[in-house]
Amino acid sequence: MSLTFTHETLPQRVVFAAHEMRERLPAEVARLGSRPMVISTRDDVLPGAAHFREVVMHVPADVAGRARGAAAAEDVDVLVSVGGGSATGLAKAVALTTGLPIVAVPTTYAGSEATDVWGMTENGHKTTGSDRRVLPRTVVYDPSLTLTLPVDLSVASGLNALAHCVDSMWAPRADPINQALAVEGVRALSGGLPAIVRQPQDLHGRELTLYGAHLAAVAFASAGSGLHHKICHVLGGMFGLPHAQTHAVVLPYVMELNARGVPDRLADAFGPGGLARLRAEVGAPRALRDHGFREQDIPAAVEAILPVVPAGNPVPVTAGNLTALLRRAWAGEEPR
Ligand SMILES: NC(=O)C1=CN([C@@H]2O[C@H](COP(=O)(O)OP(=O)(O)OC[C@H]3O[C@@H](n4cnc5c(N)ncnc54)[C@H](O)[C@@H]3O)[C@@H](O)[C@H]2O)C=CC1
């Protein structure tokens, strides 16, 4: 790769401290405002603050409308999201139209807290965009909050993070800086996820995975959406598939298609056996048919994905190879 590039780093304050969310959050919120609204299904955050509890995956537009209405009615001046990508995504939908700052407290490994990407779904169509207003100003990472995330969800979510890293290799704005972050993200996630599976209540694996998830999201936000994210975005928005599991299933098939675009240092970061070994070790989700995708939906998915395939993908994407990819992912055939 040429060392001629233009890279932009997104400005964000990051606090990373296990078991310290309750202690740290009030001061972090106070830096940005005095009338917070919590967006979370949890009831144990900032007692007495305004609270919006209706969190739904892929941010339905009507839910976003109600959250914006609540923020206006309560005259809030700062949003506090506590939860997975769905809670963060709802806070982003409010910030997009109000410009309110967000303090994000993630409880999964999805990484939305470190990106300026928003998404919203209406009539079975998910629209995404990037806008600096939705980038959380501050993230409070407390890995102990992920101890309650069940192992299967932790694995799927961690593989969502891994997909951010891998797709950063060939995404439209891939550059040496975001690729370096992605490679280090793969290293952390490849160590952290097996540790979670071995000992879900041990903080070490949780810390490593959340750290990897942050690096992954920073890399993804910088590099943009590659082929993998474009595919999963259509599958999630059009067919309502669960986000993390969809990423976890599709990733090895995109790597198979784009094999020539996988740099050696990424392969090295996975360690011996690569992604195949990691997937086996953590019991990764294997087939889209287990998550609500139907074989007869493949042609419609192909039709929706082809026009959004990013320029510069390492191999040309055709109706033929995309259909084959989705069929193999649907059936859960062994990736090559
Ligand atoms: N804009 C961006 O940059 C990104 C956006 N996303 C968006 O985020 C959404 C998916 O986020 P996810 O985190 O995968 O799912 P999620 O936020 O929907 O959470 C999945 C499930 O896990 C539960 N949960 C969350 N944290 C938990 C914990 N610590 N303990 C126990 N249960 C817990 C939730 O209540 C929910 O039932 C999608 O809409 C996706 O598009 C995901 C990644 C990046």
Ligand SMILES: O=C(O)/C=C\C(=O)CC(=O)O
């Ligand atoms: O697909 C991802 O993991 C990353 C970005 C999004 O999900 C964007 C969104 O739809 O919120």
